[in-house]
Amino acid sequence: MINIIEKWGIFELELGGPSSGNPFMDVQLNAVFRHKDRVVEPDGFYDGEGIYRIRFMPDLEGEWTYVTRSNAAELNGLAGVFDCAAASSGNHGPVRVRNTFHFAYADGTPYRQVGTTCYVWTHQGEALEQQTLETLKTSAFNKLRMCVFPKHYEFNHNEPGLYPFKEMGGAERTNGNGSYAWDFQWLNPEFFRHLEERIGDLMKLGIEADLILFHPYDRWGFAGMDAETDDFYLRYLVARLAAYRNVWWSMANEYEFLNKTISDWDRLFKIVQESDPYQHLRSIHNCFAFYDHGKPWVTHCSIQHSDLGK
16 A cells, blocks of 8 residues: 655655664665656655664656665665645645745745744643643644754753753753753754654644754753764755654844854755755854855744844
8 A cells, every 4th residue: 555645745765774872873764756857865764673664755747756875784785666636625735935035934825924932832741731832722823943952051951851962971950950961963853753752732823843963052062062973964854854844944043142253154054955855944043143144055034133224
């Protein structure tokens, strides 16, 4: 029986593969999806316990074929087919820039942004997260700015329930002042499963998830990772989340407060641009100093200023 996936929905391959060594670092995996002359090549990712996944967002109706590619023999050369049906009611596809100055969904429906910010709502525990979703359900908001990493700032001094990296040792958590030691070459799939579940919840409500990929308000060490770790994290995140049609990429909140150069931000932008086969919207947020929004990897402005008339 051929699977049927709606246009701009998510087709997912779940594959069993090697679990020895470090699968996050050692195994390369992607797939080639074809529909007539349209070819899309999303990366796969390791989801723990010997499970690998490849997610794909079809954007054309009709039959798609796929074949996997990997340096692991058991993941290489796996082929299949599925049908892409018309989008369901309320599914207008990802938001794009339209006519230079406006936004529209992929099906041409105008997108008029009414946004809010809930920086680390996914780190507040089940009860408050569900309350947030219930509140959003009856609101006018159609975009939510939100962080991937937890945040240490006013109203956000709690310890998150999940961390993005594997923790090393048994650090104490006394009033959030314990020391933190991470294996930055080993990600925590449970953390990312929770994040994507919440992004899916927003998608069901018709709300865009404007994901803040880095921010400076940190006590865990995620704001000070080295370049190799930054790149590793970004590629993994894009592989997991790019198939969600409601994702936007915001490189940082108040980017200039992070210890990164403009060359670093250029590099990180290009990684997201090159890793995302669907070219979701990309921007960066400032406090005082503006990043050059004219660079080719920036799709739109995200400006903080007291006088937007300027």
